[in-house]
Amino acid sequence: MNRDDLIKAYEDLRDETAPQGDATWYPNIRRLFGTPFEREKDRLETRQAMEECEAEMQAWYEKARTESCTWWLENHLVARHALKGCISCGVCTAECPAAQYYTDYNPRVITDAVVSGSEERLVELLKSEMLWYCGQCGSCKPKCPQENNLMGLISSLRFLAQLKGYHLASARGRQQYAARHLWGGNLWNRALSFYFRNAGAETHPDFGPRHAQYQSQVDEQMRRVGASPDAEGLFGGRKTAPETVEELRRCIAWGGTLALWNQLEAQAAENARAMGLSIDEYYDRVRSEG
């Protein structure tokens, strides 16, 4: 099946409607989300979108991929203001939940690598598991006496790690391929980072049997409180109009994100080949390891 046919097949299925009381319901979304079919369609579509896009930021991120890490720290919108000199006072580490949970982690290791300016140390950091422990809570942010933005710095470094493929060296980093399709796929197709069926019982056994039972009735339970699961509406689970999805996609593209997604795809394909896995086996592998 060629690209255009595949995309059309997906969209035809997606846009099929069925009546549901007064609402218009889309019965196939639940069959399409998170599937290899959707991922393959996304792969092709985003590559096409990238080829057709002349966004300045896309070109910038493409260029950034080939520059040094120290170049990134001086030029990336977030990284360049994130660190103003760290005296390693430890106030960030004192309350960092990740530092309490991951006993060999402390956020100052990250600032130290950045302050060193050493390309070698930065690459080592970007390849480490440690880079991925931060939960982005921001507990450090109101405390730093130097007004450093550690949270933003880590976020920026993670982006760089993926652009350059260094994330493949760590199990937590490899998970980003799954992340790209989980949240990126939801955004690209459903205009929401998190889709209500993502919290299924199989992936969330820690939520217990009550949750599992609720999820087995989730459509009905959502509708009764006024949400719109896979239907047109304002709130939870809503099916967004294709015109809005198109605008969202173009916003994503014009911000340069497709450069990242396509990089992640290329890196994953190579990594999967090296492991002797199909891309879908790889997807399942990376999101269950770590």
Next chain:
Amino acid sequence: MAKQVCVIGGGVTGMQAATVLGGLGVPSVLVEKSGELGGRVPRLSRTFPFFNDDGFNDGRDFTAALERDLRANRLAEIRLNTSVREMTGDSPNFRVRFSDGSVAEAGAVVVATGFEPFDPTSLQEYGYGVYPNVITASELEWMLNPRGPSGGALVRPSDGKKAERLGIVFCVGSRNRRIGAPFCSRICCSYSTKQASTVKERNPKAFVACFYMDVRTYDRGFEEMYSLALDRGVKYIRGRVSMCKQLPDGSIAIRAENTLINKPFWGEFDVVSLSTGMRPCRDADYLANVLGISRGPDGFFLCREWFRHPHDASRDGIFLAGCATGMKPIRNCMIDGAAVAARAAALLRDA
């Protein structure tokens, strides 16, 4: 031309300036806005660093000695409960109007208005003002003074029980760009070390921990005082404290990162003392306007030329001494007081 000097501030610096001026035969009028001489020193439980072993065991003993010297020379007119309202004229013919309406002519003015401890209520993470067992260093100091509220015993404000575990948090309100206070307040590491050492000396079984970013005990005798504290078993943990937490019994818990060994430290304390940094005196802004002199970005008064004229204000005939120009230990305030007395006397002689 007036032959007297107006000394603003009756703390140890102002008293020293007036005394030395008297020794040089120069009369002065010393104005102090409160009802007592000595400034912040009388409430100190101890002066430090104990180098010559002539530290005073109650700040009031020291200021009483200063006051005797001051009054003995008879050339200083002391005006308590008086502050400066307005000043006209130029050096060496200033006319100073006081809060009681009276006017004095002065050939020179000495600004010895001291400092204000930082109020940590605004740093809500420490819980000062909310958790009774979180106190300031000034409050700890007064508590350790035998004339203080508990006869010099370290007790928990929440229930009055004896305190065996003291946590001292350094750099509260200092070295913090985030709150617009990027400067170091110089004396806090030292006074905190003195307090910690004193508590251990009186109660060797007490658990005393100091949470620091650096230990800046750098004046003569201060490093020795720090060593003495360590010998006495004061624990120093290099990790800035991010917050105080209150446990069900009112004790205060602190988690800090011991950055030297990269391990977390969790401590539960009866009392936590916040070693607050310093700010210029409350009236610094007002006085700067009245006297027509400049202040630095940190709010303390600025000297004319950093190295050659460290005691000259930005305006002729006005001299700066003591903590009004930035925090310093008592001994350095005394040195300043003598230095400006000489400058002022020279000005009057040559005018």
Next chain:
Amino acid sequence: MTIPDNDLFLTPSCILGALNPGTEVLIGRIYDLLGLRWRAGGEDPRSQCTCCTGISSHGDVISMESTLLVVARLWSIAADLGFENITTACVTSFAIHMECLEMYEHEPGLAARVDGWLRQACGRGLRIPKHVVHASDIVHRYRQALAGRFRYSLVEQATGRPLRVVDHVGCHYAKVFPAKVGGAEWCDVLTGMIRAWGGETVDYPERRHCCGMGFRQSMIRPNRGYTMACVLKKLESMAPWKPDAILTNCPGCNVFLDKEQWAIRDLTGVDYGIPSLSHSELAGLLLGWDPYDVVGIQAHTTPVEPLLDKIGIPYDRSKERIAEERAELVQIA
């Protein structure tokens, strides 16, 4: 930060609507009750609301510039409809919108560039809103007015005891831009509601600790131990005060403080049983709205019914339509 009192553009959340759907619909119902003028998107198909990309951003799969554009698009829809005030349903969205505002303030030339890209992308222009607040700010602002219409209050009906309610303010509400919300430590957004609605606030050592949602930490299964550990730490710390409920304003916090209690019980044997409610859920319950059909408490893992019993809110358990748990629970002292 000034809280607007009307004319509110509501940006719905992805996670809130997904995991605790009643909570989000309730925001609209509360706005209606208060007689406020509000919208959650435009009429035409190209002007619907989308995710703010917060989860994708903190999950590191989207660039800052893409986020700026997506948010700018939402602002432009609001402006087209005549709204200057943005209220976000989600706390992560709140921080994302605030971050965009901060960047425009501190990054010279950025606003012009984003405006240019937005025009290229979808023919819209960058229009910076006058106010950006979180929906809980509105509920806080109107807490007394709401209290005046409540049928119930945060008081144990049988004894008259004010209920002890822990406030858990989302990290992204309080810590990322603390100056805007009254500080990271003692901000009033939830404690104000608790007090106004008859309850007693609880301070406990780990009150300010993150719930542990952690974006990639909770959503990618092998990482979720971190989330569970954070929830456990908080529950252990608050337990001595025997709280009757936890009040939240962030969807992530609401979900994880609720749902991880099951795993914690399974692993440790201790059932904390402290229901975790969103501000809009609590308001809805105290207003007397149906716990299942309107508030949607059946979405919770930790049962809310014991709290309803304490308050004296009647309910018909059969409306839950979920089979009851049969395992015996170990109660904490």
